[in-house]
């Protein structure tokens with residue numbers, strides 16, 4: 001059972017990684033000059049809402065996020081209850097990093113970030129029943145120093161979680177070959193910091209650009 005859960009945790013995590021890189025690419029539009037970014041970002045927003053395939057991918061992504069959280073809680077509870085927990089923990093502490101020991105803590109911080117993030121945009125767009133100018137919503141949120149700092153700082157736990165998670169995910173789906181894993185570990189770390197730094201610079205640039213709305 002634990003193997004099945006770990007495999008599902010890995011697949012859901014890897015799907016979220018795929019979503020994140022696409023999401024980052026779309027959000028880079030925000031860094032273009034306002035005259036180009038404004039219509040393009042809103043066109044992206046209406047494409048998200050009107051394309052059937054994209055809507056399916058979005059629902060798969062929500063399911064992956066929810067399942068990833070539930071599976072990680074179930075695996076943690078099971079590990080704590082299992083008799084060999086103390087020995088196992090001592091063994092892993094010797095040869096693993098702070099990040100790998102604290103994936104649950106990092107994941108919890110990210111879950112809090114995602115809930116606040118969804119409340120900032122997704123919830124308003126989906127449930128208010130009005131048409132929204134998504135570009136102006138993002139620019140106005142990031143012109144607040146508190147939100148810009150919050151989004152910037154939240155990308156540190158994201159980078160740490162992904163840097164360990166990608167390698168760990170590939171291990172869990174059965175890729176044990178050492179040479180391949182070493183390559184995956186490096187590619188995972190590069191992906192993690194590219195994604196985290198990419199997201200972190202967006203609120204920073206928008207805040208300091210001080211665009212007049």
Ligand code: HEM
Pocket residue numbers: 020023027045048058061110114117121122125134138151158199200202203
């Ligand atoms: C600069 C950083 C970011 C910006 C400006 C941003 C912007 C947005 C916007 C505007 C939406 C609403 C899209 C819509 O419903 O039309 C959205 C949705 C979403 N964002 Fe972000 N985002 C950022 C970072 C992140 C990060 C780091 C994560 C995950 C760790 C994330 C996860 C999500 C999810 C899961 C959704 C819902 C997607 C959907 O409905 O398909 N975002 N984001």
